[in-house]
């Protein structure tokens with residue numbers, strides 16, 4: 427039995443908890459402790475799955491959590507790491523390079539392992555929605571906003587920004603800037619992520635358009651904070667740039683942890699391709715396992 431399998435995608439790291447190999451109760455409390463970089467394993471999030479026996483041709487259900495214990499509908503990196511985990515654990519069709527489907531609360535996502543040795547994995551995140559109701563987004567007076575979110579005036583403290591907001595299975599706010607920096611992401615990111623106009627919070631990307639083929643972003647993730655990389659964020663920034671006429675249908679998105687390729691089809695659907703690697707597998711020490719088993723939900 428193995429308690430956990432840790433993966434990373436350009437430094438965005440997740441712990442996979444597989445019910446086939448551990449009976450750990452996965453709750454917001456156990457997720458927070460597992461993700462704690464001092465008292466736990468340390469990660470940006472947890473992938474819990476497969477939640478049903480994987481069968482070829484049948485979508486494989488899983489659950490995704492941010493390190494703060496919140497549930498998220500989609501994670502471009504988390505889904506790709508889980509795809510590699512299935513291939514690492516089973517010699518099924520996942521390992522053959524044939525496309526297969528993962529299912530989360532945000533819907534189905536097609537995945538494909540393009541190069542097992544290089545860890546190159548692709549995921550489809552569908553068509554992003556640039557509508558206020560999808561985020562959801564509120565007006566300054568707290569009433570529900572309506573209509574396009576391609577260009578949204580947003581006041582953050584003394585700053586008046588114009589942002590692009592969208593949903594691609596999770597909410598994103600793209601902020602065009604001259605120079606994305608970690609300092610900017612750590613300072614302004616949380617103030618946008620928790621802004622009153624986003625009742626479900628939002629992931630935040632600070633975007634510089636280097637060319638029509640290259641974007642550069644810094645990311646502050648809802649529920650996980652500053653991130654070296656983020657799959658759905660890279661797709662959100664590329665989708666926003668495309669809608670604003672600033673990039674081509676295939677872009678390299680550069681993040682501090684490395685680069686991914688985002689393809690934007692004519693129908694609006696978005697595909698992410700990049701490297702995923704396993705970091706470690708292991709068991710929780712008895713003292714940690716005792717703590718995990720004693721968290722309030724687990725104790726119920």
Ligand SMILES: N[C@H](CCC[C@H](N)C(=O)O)C(=O)O
Nearest residue numbers: 498501502503596656657658
């Ligand atoms: N923090 C995000 C989920 C993780 C997204 C990111 N890790 C990715 O690769 O897409 C949210 O709460 O919507």
